[in-house]
Amino acid sequence: MNQTPQAAKYRPATEIDALMPDIADPVAAADFPQAILRYRNNRAAASVGLEGLSDEQWIAHFGRFTPLEGSLPQPLALRYHGHQFRHYNPDIGDGRGFLFAQLRDNAGRLLDLGTKGSGQTPYSRFGDGRLTLKGGVREILATEMLEALGVNTSKTFSIIETGEALERNDEPSPTRGAAMVRLSHSHIRIGSFQRAAFHDDKALLERLTDYTLTRLYGEAPGDNPPAQLLGRVVERTADLAASYMVAGFVHGVLNSDNINVTGESFDYGPWRFTPFWDAGFTAAYFDHAGLYAFGRQAEAIHWDVAQLAVSLRALVEAPPLIEQLERFPALYGEAMQRRFCWxxxxxxxxxxxxxxxxxxxxxxxxxxxxxxxxxxxxxxxxxxxxxxxxxxxxxxxxxxxxxxxxxxxxxxxxxxxxxxxxxxxxxxxxxxxxxxxxxxxxxxxxxxxxxxxxxxxxxxxxxxx
Structure with missing residues (x-):
């Protein structure tokens, strides 16, 4: 939506409880030296009934992470695996972010408030769990531009400067630190299903499938819920790939842990908008093979969705999954036509x-x-x-x-x-x-x-x- 949303009433939720304790670990936010409000997205806040917060309340919730009333009592670091540049990695998860709250928008849609740069978690590995202020500013620009160009994207909700000096290898250091909050339609990703399949946890796969269909897509499970889910993901991600192309956008890191099962784009690191229609244009300096180049994004997203099909194979026979997966190219072509004309x-x-x-x-x-x-x-x-x-x-x-x-x-x-x-x-x-x-x-x-x-x-x- 590009128009200012109708004001909504605050409607907290805790739907993620249906997947606990198997989907996430309770964590605590870092205690930052400072909390300076730098950006608050009042348009997005209006859609979930939070635009009336004072700046002091905003900082308390989104800089100090005091729980929102009626929502999650404690932040949750989500567990997932993923293919990163086609190499499987079982040692990832929310390493510098967490699910802070769930709530509903003015259409009743379940949304997440998730963080980036909020501190270390069990999945931080050797990282400091922080985000640079420049990274937060870049995410504002990416999400605003994508939303304006019709891409289904997360919204940059808040940026709080933390008063920390961070050391980074890929930008001048020390550099300023920040804690970011994004508003998105779930943080369940293909990698969430991959982790359950890796551990042969069929019960969790079934719960993830039910959660995604009922709570995120608003559908009652039919005769074959895994194939039903895969079909919805194929539809949404084919449209996502087309929307990137028409916007001239290169995400940069289309790993399977960065593909949301709702088809919503999120997590912007080395993104770029290409000035010209250059199929080989890349955003990430480390993408030496051009795996996620502008012209290969549909291929990359389709490959990631195939990994979801592989994970769901633990629940059902292959033919109905293959049938859904094979719809992607035609749906992508239809979406390209629809979005190009738009x-x-x-x-x-x-x-x-x-x-x-x-x-x-x-x-x-x-x-x-x-x-x-x-x-x-x-x-x-x-x-x-x-x-x-x-x-x-x-x-x-x-x-x-x-x-x-x-x-x-x-x-x-x-x-x-x-x-x-x-x-x-x-x-x-x-x-x-x-x-x-x-x-x-x-x-x-x-x-x-x-x-x-x-x-x-x-x-x-x-x-x-």
Whole structure:
């Protein structure tokens, strides 16, 4: 949703109790030297009835982690395994975060408030359990931009600066520390199922399946709950992969422990938005083989979902799982068409696949920016003065004539702007530099406002059928 949500009543929940004690370990938050409120997402807070908290109350809950009334009495560090760059790792889990609270939004949907940088847990291994302030700022920018571009994403709920000086190998150190809280539709991931399967815990697999279907998807289990669940995950993740492509986004670390079973994107480390349609563009400096490059994200997510199918094989025969898994490519293609037309502001119709193919060919051949292209062609007609006369654009210019503009496609004043709102690495670094060198948060707040304006211009993203 890109619009300001209707105010909701605070509705605490403790649904995770259904999976305890097998899914998580009770933990305590770190005692930070300071707790300085740097960011509170009042739009997200309004959707769960917490926008009325004073700054002091906000800091108490999201910097000192005083429990929210009626929700979890103690934070829980979730247990899971995962394939990390295709190598199985049974020694992971919430190492610098925990599930802090559960609650419901104004639609009754069960949501989690989870943390990052809140201290060490049994799964921290050699880590300090902390998050850099820069990492928190980057997550704000990623989630705001993705939400505006229609991606189903977690929301960065809160950033509290902790007063700690952290040492890191991949950024100038010492650097400032922070505790972040995100609002998301569950923290149950494919790796949660992998861990249960690894330990041959069929009872936990069955409970995880039931929990996900009934509490997260709101469905009654049918004749084959594991296949039913896999089908829903296939649908949601195929749409997620397409939404990344249309947004020009590269997550960077699409390990199976980073794939939520609700299909919601979360956990942003070395993310990037690619300026151009470059299939080989990578976000993580350590992704030497390009496993999670821009053009390979659908393949990576499909592979991860296959690991969920492998885990569920402990409960049911393979054929119905294979049948669901094989739906992914077609669903991905449908989602690409649906989302590409949405961002263009045209009604799907005609040969949408050929139109997209022609657009991508034009983007690649001419080096036109992704954001520039969608801005210039909003509503299916090129903006005055935009240069698309190159022969490489001829097939697209012909194909787009078969597509009508959606009602009000260009009504918002944003579409009259000379340039699109983008979020590339140079601007990310400039926003952080203002904070780091002058404690100037103005550029960050201005960018969030600009991104939300763009989101309002696009309107609500298409729903997954």
């Amino acid at each position: 961002r263009l502001g045209v009604v799907p119709g005609g040969d949408t696949g050929a139109m997209i193919e022609a657009a991508v060919r034009g983007l690649v051949t001419t080096g036109t920016g992704i954001d520039r292209f969608f801005h210039d062609w909003r509503g299916g007609a090129v903006r005055d003065g935009a240069a698309y006369g190159d022969a490489a654009w001829a097939p697209f210019r012909e194909a787009i004539t078969n597509f009508a503009a959606v009602a009000g496609a260009k009504d918002h004043a944003y579409w009259a702007d000379a340039a699109p709102c983008s979020m590339h690495i140079e601007e990310v670094e400039a926003i952080w530099s203002a904070i780091d060198t002058a404690d100037d948060w103005g550029p960050l707040h201005a960018k969030v406002a600009a991104i939300r304006r763009m989101g309002a211009a696009h309107g609500d993203a298409p729903k997954t059928p």
